[in-house]
Amino acid sequence: MRLVLASASPRRLELLAQIGVVPDATRPADIDETPLRAEDARAYVARVAAEKAAAVAANEPGVVLAADTTVVAGRRILGKPADAAEAEAFLRLLSGRRHHVLTAVTVIARGAARHRLVDTTVRFRQLTAADIAAYVASGDWRGKAGGYGIQGPAGAFVPWMQGSFTAVVGLPLAETATLLAAAGIRAGHNCKEKA
Numbered sequence: 565m566r567l568v569l570a571s572a573s574p575r576r577l578e579l580l581a582q583i584g585v586v587p588d589a590t591r592p593a594d595i596d597e598t599p600l601r602a603e604d605a606r607a608y609v610a611r612v613a614a615e616k617a618a619a620v621a622a623n624e625p626g627v628v629l630a631a632d633t634t635v636v637a638g639r640r641i642l643g644k645p646a647d648a649a650e651a652e653a654f655l656r657l658l659s660g661r662r663h664h665v666l667t668a669v670t671v672i673a674r675g676a677a678r679h680r681l682v683d684t685t686v687r688f689r690q691l692t693a694a695d696i697a698a699y700v701a702s703g704d705w706r707g708k709a710g711g712y713g714i715q716g717p718a719g720a721f722v723p724w725m726q727g728s729f730t731a732v733v734g735l736p737l738a739e740t741a742t743l744l745a746a747a748g749i750r751a752g753h754n755c756k757e758k759a
Contacts, residue, residue: 565673565748566626570616575715576631579735584751585744593619593630597643605636605666610681613668621672627747633667633734635710642710652700654711660690665710667731669740673747680743682736684727686714691721 569576569587580587593616599608609632617630635642637657645651668681699718705711712718714725714732730737741751 567744567749568620568624568626568628570620570628570630573734575713575734579730579733579737580740582730583737583741585741585749587629588626589624591620591624593617595619597632599641604639605634605641605664606681606683608641609634609666609668610679613670614677614679617670617672617677627671627673627744627749629669629671629740629744631667631669631735631740633665633709633731636664636666637661637710644707644709645705645711648700648705651705651711652696655691655696655699655705658688658691658710658712659696660688662687663710665727665732667728667734667736669736669743671740671743671747678743678746680736680739682728682731682739684725684729684731686722686727686732687724688721689723695721 566588569590570593572590572592595615597612612632613630616632617628620630621628642654645654662685665684665686666681668679671678699705702717704713704716704718714722714729728736
């Protein structure tokens, strides 16, 4: 069975490799990821994952896997920062408090879609101005929801979390493996086609 990853994320490819799954192709979905008016974070992230999967499944045969991750501070959705100033603002907002990382996964196989949403609580320690400046200067925030990657230097900001570490990185492996198995894709799925 052919597996298509609806993402260009190197982190998602690395996570899939940890469970022995190598997609046959990667096809990033070109959709509008702007939150809808009055849309809450859970509905937003679930919708975006489903739309990514549907957009790719419309043109690709086989099983399509898509995911979306967002960071939520209070009721505010923190997507990928547009620039260093926004990354700095996100880190100041997250400093010394708990926030939620929501990752939604959608798998489409044989015309049927299956979904999972994983909610992980993460607490940042109090960050100093120097912590924030050094992290922003590192560039590690680029392309990451909430302006940080827990698997990199920002891991030093997190003394506590409850939930799925891999979901915070971008793909909850336990839930993804279950969805893929239901679609006929098991660990060890490896194909030569790369896109």
